[in-house]
Amino acid sequence: MSSWIIDRRALLGAAGQLGGVALAGQATPGWAKTLSQGAAALPQSEVLSGEAITLRIGKGHVTIGGKPAKAITINGTVPGPMLQLKEGQMLRLTVINELDEPSSLHWHGLVLPFQMDGVPGVSFPGIPPRSSFTYEFPIVQHGTYWYHSHSGLQEMMGCYAPIVIEPAEALPALLPSMREHVVLLSDHSFVNPARIARNLKVEADYYNRQPQTLSGLMAGHELSLDQRLSWAKMRMSPTDIADVTASVMHYLANGHGPDENWTGLFSPGEPVRLRFINAASMTFFNVRIPGLAMQVVAADGQDVQPVTVEEFQFGAGETYDVIVTPQNRAYTIAAETMDRSGMARATLAPAAGMTAPVPPRRARPLLTMKDMGMDMSGGAMKGMSMKMRDGSLAPQVKMGPGVDMISAMPEDRMSDPGIGMGDVGHKVLTYRDLVALHPNPDLRAPEREIEVHLTGAMERYMWSMDGKTMSQAHEPIPMRKGERVRFTLVNDTMMAHPIHLHGHIFELVTGHGDHSPRKHTVTVQPGGKASFDVTAEPGDWAFHCHLFLHMAMGMMRVVQVRPA
Template sequence: MIKFPGPITVSVLLTGLLTFSEFAAATPSADTGVLAQQLEQEFKGAYSERLDPVGKVRSFELTAAPAEWGVVPPYRTAVWAYNGTVPGPVLRIKLGETLKVKLTNNLAQSTTMHWHGIRVPNAMDGVPGVTQPPIKPGGSFTYQFTPKDAGTFWFHPHLNSPEQIERGLHGALIVEDSKEPRYSQDLVWVMDDWLFENGASIYGQFVTGHDLAHDGRWGNVVTVNGKYLPSIPVKAGERLRIRLINAANGRVFSPAFDGLSPKVIAVDGMPAGAPFPLSQFNLAPGNRLDLDLVIPKEAAGKLLVVSNRFGRSQQTLAFLDVATKTVVKTPTFEPPKAAHFPAWTEALAAPVAHEFILNAERGGPYGISWTIDGKIGHENVAATLPYGKFSRLRYTNKSGRLHPMHLHGQFFKLLAVDGEPAQENFWRDTLLVGPKQSVDVGLVPLDKGLWANHCHILEHAEAGMMSTFKVE
């Protein structure tokens, strides 16, 4: 039985969720004002409210255009790509540096670029109709910002996303912290799947009735860095940092390394309070994991398999190809971890600021509309959250499908699943909500503006499961 939403196994309360009024009645001494101050005090120092630029600007130029890519050799697949590669170029900068990216659109349709997980100025968030106008064919737009956090992030279109991302438009942004230890190799693995027909041709119908009635578009070929069953060269004794990014439209991955025991050191770009073993982590579309993995010295000459074990049949993702008779000295250091992470053990005594109801109804341009609070689209400003103050939010899934919910511009902590406390020592920006499930999250918004809140199953978002919220 698959457990949601992450590595922590939680049980379901048979009696259902307690409302805040019921909870408060059971604990009449609770003072919500004092409690909020306590939670905000616990939060302080968890991550930066602001970061002053060091004065260095790293400039990149990306062009979105049709291209060909060898996903499954010997076939060549017609794709859409940034600078001709799938995924696009890995952009690496140092914490404190300013990123400047000129995006030129050579597609036959408009596009934008969203910086997933990065706390950017609101105008740089890349959501058409919310933060910027679409970039028309032949046009360009320059994104410029200084990331506040080091970690693993990614970028992708936020317009006609089910087609543009599926055809190959996505890439990784790595913000490096010079204070973190150096690994033997720092690897970026962008995981994806493709729905192919006639060899390696992308199935050309998008946002289909089947996709909408299920968990989005799941492909028949899974890839790492745009390649089917790649072999990644490593050496025995190496200590690897592997940055996993799920760029799929709808597929959930649950990666496992056969015979190896990697530790998770960061989730959704942010370092965990302490490393923990990789075990049944459901990596939903949009999620990222940073792993700390040592290749055993006795593994020389062996081929180690990386597998996917989520839900459906197990699939091989990639191979670690260990060089024969080459053993290196393993770097020794304490793995990176968060300098401070709030326990928030009393957070469930705080009132629910807003409950997002996730559901579906008949109708709309696709025949099925996926809704938040019974409404569709980002014109629905569902909530207003106070800047710098603790807020508890609830996502209640009335449907029988999966919904990885993504908050733009914010990190949050999972507090409860179906009313029972969940103990996670890491932040998220995307959380998988299971069928008929309710989850509570806590956050302290530090970035003002109008932000998107949507399901990251791209077909669900396209069919309406998209709203906005204000931080002011």
């Protein structure tokens, strides 16, 4: 199981292999062309649907700002082709690996037999170079999902694409027929991912180009001198919002950079469904459409009672469906990175060629003591550094150089809109806003609780769970088939982590009883905690942070579900 964690030697080896990628001609899948009439308007020749589909993983490039960047493609494109499926059908997918290295595809968020989940070393051996593998499984759900490689550096190099599954029976009263657009957000770099990882190992804030400055201190901006000295004594930085930023990444909407301006068309006054997918490797996005409210109707493919917001923040691996009703003008879809160093941009317009003003990037946020799991309401920061590594607060955590803090007072942060979103002046979605549209399928109370600590050492760029990397954790997390379990995730780091459990849809513990929101990926805020209840499905399942390099460095475990 430990063999698929990417160590330094493997990263450098992959860099050598991918360094020779030849630049093939780039095509764009029909659903992602710069001007879109909507998914329903796609000709049948540009749709991958039905019960038998063939996909090819190969080398190519993606054009960003007129320049080619090396990429791993699906059917020759970045992103790859959209799969349009129907709940209740059988699906047979033949995946041909045209690379000179092993590959795989994982069907993110789908409930399926574990042998078909697509994680090498966990659920199947992988797809050897120049060979193929056939996935076969029933489609038992509907909604917005995506698929991506789970091998080597391939996901970070563009090997991903959307999945849209129509419900078995239409619900016209609740889900009326309307124009739909997929908006898949991602990040891509001209720098090889192995080099990015090496730079972070050498200097964890290598890509943080928004530090506090002396001129800012003298001007009285942000933190005082005493506060800055206190952070420095703890060897922490309040500007460590993201470890991979716009200094090395470019941000794409449906494979297009901001200047290419992907545009989705609409008729004024008609409702439009936007299926947002965060397929980025290392980026949280803050999504808003200035001048246009969004009605959230699904989270991670699961229907929710409509909730109106102006903005939402989501992590890698998460999806949201929203309904908007635009008028006779153009609107900018602004997907600002959480650290506000960059932005993906797209447009909604009633006619081709129309654009709207692009909002300027907002000021970079700062972390607080709350993000360190410390309640400062009763005193100042003095002496706090002495309490940062109190192992008695988390006995199951293996203390060592890979753990630089334990949250002293982690709070449930399900009502938190996300880093930097508390003072934006308008309604931002929170997990507690989400209420399932239908009663949950399993209303049993959990039989037991499993607490997992998300641990790390920023200065050493080490990431783990319970103080152990994947290669160090020789025992899986055990469960029994059908068992009802509560997971509580405690974030002992100062970065947000989107945690994904393969093969399961779980219920967030947010106080909504039998209508708890259901998801497959949950973001745990810095210094905070999050809980979900889940019914165990048989098999071996990956359980990891969906920030690619955090997972690669070891923030991953295997959940092993055996017969009762």
